[in-house]
Amino acid sequence: MDRVDATEHFAQHAQGDLPSLLVLIIDINPIPWTTNPLSTALPFNTALSNLLLFLNAHLAFSHTNKVAVIAAAAPRGGGAKILYPAAELPTDTKGRPQSRPPQPAPQPGEPNKYRPFKDLEEGVLAGLGKVLASVNEEDDGTDRTVVSETRIAGALTLALAYINRLAGAGADNLGQTLTKGTGTTEAGTMQSRILVVSVAGDVASEYVPVMNCVFAAQKKHIPIDVCKVAGNSVFLQQAADATGGVYMKLDAPNGFLQYLMMAYLPDPAARQHLVLPTQANVDFRAACFCHKKVVDVGYVCSICLSIFCTVPPDNICMTCQTKLAHTVGGMVVRKKKKKKAGTATGSGAGTPTVGTPRP
Amino acid sequence: MSGSLQSFEQLEALPPATFKKLYQEPCTTLALFRRMLPNLAKSIVMAMLYQDDPVPMSFINAWVKPTSRREKEMALGKLRRLCITSEKNQKLTLDATFKASFREALTGGSRSFGTPCTTEDKHPVTVEYLDNYATAQWEAILHYMVGTESERKPSEGVMRLLVAGGLMEKRSRRAEITQAGFSFLLQDANTQVWTLLLQYLSMAASLRMDHVEILHFFMLLGSLDLGQAYSKAGLTPTQLNMLEDLRDYGIVYQRKSSSDRYYPTRLATTLTSESAALRTVQQGFDAAMSQSGQGFIVVETNYRLYAYTSSPLQISLLAFFARLSQRYPNLVTGKISRQSIRQAIRMGITASQIIDYLTVNAHPQLRKNTPVLPPTVVDQIRLWQIEGERMKATPGSLIRDFSTERDYRETLNYAEELGVLLWRNDQKRWFFVSRHEQIADFIAQRARAQAAKAQGRA
Amino acid sequence: MPRAIPGVMVECDASIKAIIVKIDSERHDYILEDLDETTVLIKESKLADLKEALERELQDTQTFPEDEDSD
Numbered sequence: 076m077d078r079v080d081a082t083e084h085f086a087q088h089a090q091g092d093l094p095s096l097l098v099l100i101i102d103i104n105p106i107p108w109t110t111n112p113l114s115t116a117l118p119f120n121t122a123l124s125n126l127l128l129f130l131n132a133h134l135a136f137s138h139t140n141k142v143a144v145i146a147a148a149a150p151r152g153g154g155a156k157i158l159y160p161a162a163e164l165p166t167d168t169k170g171r172p173q174s175r176p177p178q179p180a181p182q183p184g185e186p187n188k189y190r191p192f193k194d195l196e197e198g199v200l201a202g203l204g205k206v207l208a209s210v211n212e213e214d215d216g217t218d219r220t221v222v223s224e225t226r227i228a229g230a231l232t233l234a235l236a237y238i239n240r241l242a243g244a245g246a247d248n249l250g251q252t253l254t255k256g257t258g259t260t261e262a263g264t265m266q267s268r269i270l271v272v273s274v275a276g277d278v279a280s281e282y283v284p285v286m287n288c289v290f291a292a293q294k295k296h297i298p299i300d301v302c303k304v305a306g307n308s309v310f311l312q313q314a315a316d317a318t319g320g321v322y323m324k325l326d327a328p329n330g331f332l333q334y335l336m337m338a339y340l341p342d343p344a345a346r347q348h349l350v351l352p353t354q355a356n357v358d359f360r361a362a363c364f365c366h367k368k369v370v371d372v373g374y375v376c377s378i379c380l381s382i383f384c385t386v387p388p389d390n391i392c393m394t395c396q397t398k399l400a401h402t403v404g405g406m407v408v409r410k411k412k413k414k415k416a417g418t419a420t421g422s423g424a425g426t427p428t429v430g431t432p433r434p
Numbered sequence: 435m436s437g438s439l440q441s442f443e444q445l446e447a448l449p450p451a452t453f454k455k456l457y458q459e460p461c462t463t464l465a466l467f468r469r470m471l472p473n474l475a476k477s478i479v480m481a482m483l484y485q486d487d488p489v490p491m492s493f494i495n496a497w498v499k500p501t502s503r504r505e506k507e508m509a510l511g512k513l514r515r516l517c518i519t520s521e522k523n524q525k526l527t528l529d530a531t532f533k534a535s536f537r538e539a540l541t542g543g544s545r546s547f548g549t550p551c552t553t554e555d556k557h558p559v560t561v562e563y564l565d566n567y568a569t570a571q572w573e574a575i576l577h578y579m580v581g582t583e584s585e586r587k588p589s590e591g592v593m594r595l596l597v598a599g600g601l602m603e604k605r606s607r608r609a610e611i612t613q614a615g616f617s618f619l620l621q622d623a624n625t626q627v628w629t630l631l632l633q634y635l636s637m638a639a640s641l642r643m644d645h646v647e648i649l650h651f652f653m654l655l656g657s658l659d660l661g662q663a664y665s666k667a668g669l670t671p672t673q674l675n676m677l678e679d680l681r682d683y684g685i686v687y688q689r690k691s692s693s694d695r696y697y698p699t700r701l702a703t704t705l706t707s708e709s710a711a712l713r714t715v716q717q718g719f720d721a722a723m724s725q726s727g728q729g730f731i732v733v734e735t736n737y738r739l740y741a742y743t744s745s746p747l748q749i750s751l752l753a754f755f756a757r758l759s760q761r762y763p764n765l766v767t768g769k770i771s772r773q774s775i776r777q778a779i780r781m782g783i784t785a786s787q788i789i790d791y792l793t794v795n796a797h798p799q800l801r802k803n804t805p806v807l808p809p810t811v812v813d814q815i816r817l818w819q820i821e822g823e824r825m826k827a828t829p830g831s832l833i834r835d836f837s838t839e840r841d842y843r844e845t846l847n848y849a850e851e852l853g854v855l856l857w858r859n860d861q862k863r864w865f866f867v868s869r870h871e872q873i874a875d876f877i878a879q880r881a882r883a884q885a886a887k888a889q890g891r892a
Numbered sequence: 893m894p895r896a897i898p899g900v901m902v903e904c905d906a907s908i909k910a911i912i913v914k915i916d917s918e919r920h921d922y923i924l925e926d927l928d929e930t931t932v933l934i935k936e937s938k939l940a941d942l943k944e945a946l947e948r949e950l951q952d953t954q955t956f957p958e959d960e961d962s963d
Contacts (some may be wrong), residue, residue, distance in 0.1 A: 131540045132480055135464060136473075138706060187466065188542030190659050332484055341477040348474050348502035824946060825904035825912075831896040832925060832933055845894070857901060857931055866927070870896045877894055 094139030095342040096241055096267040098234040099130065100155075103146045103206065104225045107274035113305045117328035122304070125332040126272065127199065131192045132340060141265075143237055146206050146231035155230035158194060158202030204220065225275040227311070228284035231299075232255050235291055238267040266343050268320070270300045277308045279369055282362030289314045300339050304328055309358045309369060316357045323352050364393060445632075446515050448645070453517040455646045457531040460539035465538065465653035465706040470516060474498070475509035477762035479518065479528065483536060488525035557689060559697055561661045564687055568699035572623075573747060575854065579611050579619060580750045589682045599633035613782030619751060620783070620791040627701055630683060647672040656684065656706030658698040666694050729796040735808040739768045742797065754778050755788050758789025770811065775818040785819040828856060836863045840882070848876050899933045900925045906930055908946070915945045 108119045132140050144158040242265040269292070277285075278362035289310075292299055301311045305328070315322035321338050323330065341349055362369050363384040374383045379395035390399045445466075448456075456462050467476065481497075482489055498506040510526075513519040519526050575588045579602060596602045601615035611619075618629060631652055638648055651673045658664060666674060677696060680686045685705075687697045730742040731752075739756050741748065742765050749766055752758060755778035758768035778788065789812055796806045805812075833849075834840040842863045849855040849867050858865040867873055902912070905957045912930075922942050925933040927960050934942060 128540055132483075135467065135540065136476055137468060138704075189461065189539060192540065192542065195737050236552055263687055336484060337481040342473075345473045345477045348499055348505050349477065350497055458929060471922075605920045634897050692896060824950070825902050827934070828903075829899075829936060831898045832901075832927075833894055833896050835893065835895045837893075841894070857903075857927060859928065864927070866901050866933070870898070874896060881893070 078294060093266050093344060094137065094141065095133070095237060095344075096141045096143070096265050097130070097133050097342075098143045098145065098238060098267065098269045099126065100145045100147050100227070100230045100234055100271045101126065102225045102271070102273045102275060103148055103203070103228075104275045104424045109307050113274065113328060117304065117331055122272075122331060127196050127331060127336065129335040129340065130195055130199075132336065134191050134195065136342070138154060141241065142195060143234070144202070145230050145233050145237075146203065147225050147227055147271075148206065155226070155233050155286045156202070157233060158206065158208050159198035160204060222375075225273065226278055227271065228281045228288060230313075231269070231285065231288040231292075234269050235288060235295075235297070238269075238295075238297060241265060253390070266342060268298045270302065270339055271311060271314075272302045272304060273308060273311060274303075274305045275308075277310045280367040281367075282310060282367060283364065285310045285314065285414075286361075289317050292318045298343060302334065302339060304331070309343060309360055310358050312354060313359060316354060321351050322354050351420055380422060445649075450517045452646060454529075454531055456649060457517075457529065457535050459650050459653070460535045461657050462650050463532060463535040464539045465656050466516070468706055471512060471518075472505070472509055474505050475512050478509060478513070479536075479831040482519075482526070482528045483533060485528075488522070488527040491521070491524045491526060494526060494740070517797070535878045555663055555695065559661075559663075559689075564661065564697055564699045567687050568684040568701045570683065572627075572701065575683070576619065576747050579615055580747060581611070591679055592682050595630060595633055595637065598637055599630070616754070616781065616783045617787050620787045622794050623701075624704065625683070627683070627705065631705075632701065634679065643675065644670075648676065652705060655680075655698055655702040656704075658703055660698065660700055660703045661696040663697055663810055666696065729794070729798060729801065731792055731795045731796045732800055733770070733792055733807050733811055735810055737770045737811060737814075739770055741766045741768075751791070754781065754783060772818050775815055776822065779819055779822055785816045788815060828868060830854075830856060830866055830868040831873075832864060832866050833870065833873060834862070834864040839863070844880070845873060845877060849873055897924065897933070898936065900936050900939050901927070901931060902934050902942075903931050905937065911946060911949050912942065917948065 089145075107113055130144070133142060134140050139406040143160065145155055145363050146158050147155050255424070292314075297318065299311075299314045299318045301308075301315045301322045303311070303324040312322055314320070320337065323334065323338060325334060338352055341351075360369050360371060361373075361382050364381045365374055365383050365385070365387060368384055370382065370384045374386060375381070375398065376383070376392040376395065376397065378397045379392060381392060381394040383393070386401055387393055387399075391397070392399055456466065467479065471479070478494065494506070494510075510519075514521070518529055518532050521527075526670075528614055535613075565587065571588075575592055575596075578588050578593070579596065593678060594601075594613075597604060599614075600612060601618050603612050621629070635645065638645060647670050651669070666677070669677075677686060677688065678691060681688055681691075683701070684699060685702045687699055688695070712807060728746075732740040732742075739752070739758075741752055744764055744766075749758065749761075752766065753769065755774055756768045757768045757774045758766055760767045775785070775788070779785075789807065789816060793806050800806055818844065833845070836845070842860075846855070846865055849865065852869075852872060853867050854867040854872070856866045856868055908937055909932055910932060913923070913926075922938045923932055924935055924942075927933055946950070
């Protein structure tokens, strides 16, 4: 009577038909985009049209797919802003969204476009125009060195909050949790992922916020893909690695569209079947919490695991405020002796150890 | 979901020339891409879309994980059947028309997506009105099928369609619902709409209407905006004829047949979307608006049924397979019992249809469980169906009386290769096949060969 | 020479087969050949009759708990 057994019947839902949300974070820091070699290989306009095509392709996959675009700006360019979707549609008295406000009537004979594509493009371009205008106002162009890095943490946070809002909406009714391997968010049935198109390096002071975002994404099974058009980033490498996303540093920026279509377009369900670029060597360096320097070797609080480059003042951990005891001589290479109570021990030969102050 | 894919599989049987014509329009290309391809196939198409050279098969093989070979074969097979890709010299090429149309769909620049009206409508129509219109038209059809009395009767054309599609049959004066009709009723709205439309398509040949243009119009409707008026200009004569019929189904709305604009209803705009969220038409609308479908049936482990509905259509559907005992203004209660299920089986409904219907319309409270319906109830419904099927009967022929073991073995192997072997008994040298003509030929051939050999020796 | 005998092959449980044999024993009108413990070859024209006869037999022998009307 096995064929009558209904228990497994519902275990595998049709995974290919899940709606998919793609959040694109685009780095609009003007310095890398306007300096060689990037400006000749991949001018911003071309990159933008490639990205719009890519987003259209994502929408083409399914009626239920959604897209959001966020701009991450330079430190003095204001915070991250959501370019698309812009704002809520007005609702009528019963709370149902009204049909779209009447558009200016198109000229007869004018070529038209699939409406969702058109909305996306117009929305993104309008939003981008507004953001660029505000950046121009603020930045008087004097201090160029400061501006060549991009704050990514704000954009990541915004993306995660947006995903939570959209996916969380379905949580009450459709609380089917799918197997973790498909990379779905736990609440609702909307699969989400974040794609970061980055052209600049990291801001070391952002280490803690960025890592917090990465852990949140990890928890929710949201892959963070990174497309490094130019520049180097330690944190983004770790982000892609930790969340199971795709990280690529483009050697040939003029092939941008093809990179996007092949490596970044398949959604988490399709990725199960595809071999995607992985990173061989991930740079796992961290930044210290006290001076925000990137460090190789440092001190770690044994309670809250925060990282410091030097011993904190008064031996008090800056994050959890625990009073720590610190024995002199953190770099100890001990032979296999009996451990005396209360002393820091070292591990095997050769590898420099991180001294762990104990309470 | 699988139901709608099945109805699309009919489209796969179209000849390559038809596909070529279909791919000339970007909106049809987009719609077919969305609905007919499995996920992996879509990814493959996208990867090749902006490549100008053919892609070597070795590349595709390397790109897909070795463990997913089955999905890969399925995807490639589908692409081939739909004439989207062709293979030559171990290289995969994307069909040129398809490629051009799809690129155009992504970048815009064609006039394939419907021409919105430029002038104001003297009698403007709201989205709510369109929804009500579509619901009324569609439910009239369903009510007619179920046999409940309703004020609106569907038009002659619709009734002809239902009979032609095998969903109803003419008996004495009025038409009665058939077994296929039952399963039709229990499907979700999107599948139902497509079933009717595909039936329309197959009847089109007899009405001398062009297949391709009909399909174009269907896909076009799927890409239109709700609430926006579209002008009739730019539609071919075939498509103009279709407008009349589509009005009857509630898919488009026109104030009069002579007006030069038409409004797509929600049934139209959701044609090319996935069916998962659209259950009945009414719930489809709710689902589309509130972003979370409203199921209304609760099934308990003690076989009791509670349905939060007051629609006569839903209640009649439930009465097919459950015994309804109490009715409140917003709730109907009943019980699923052996008798009620057996009665449904006698009418021709299968256990799977009942279970699918219950799952699709399950109350949000129920959806929090996995699996959605209590497995005891599901298993029991199937068991009750099997109870009636105590034996399995297969027509065919018994082959017996072989003179030698060798004759028996060889004929047996031949039958096995053909795939017609159903039962065998090696001691008695008997076996049972579903089709015996080829076996008979084989035996005769062997006999002739043996006779010739014997003669040759003699 | 091998022969081909057209008919309908019926597969069922051994108990059902026993009932079929019993039905057949009255007039020897249904079964063409007894193939094995769970399979039997039936005359094509007699298939519908056999199904009905089987239903009748089963109804007599099987009893089910009556459905109650109370909640």
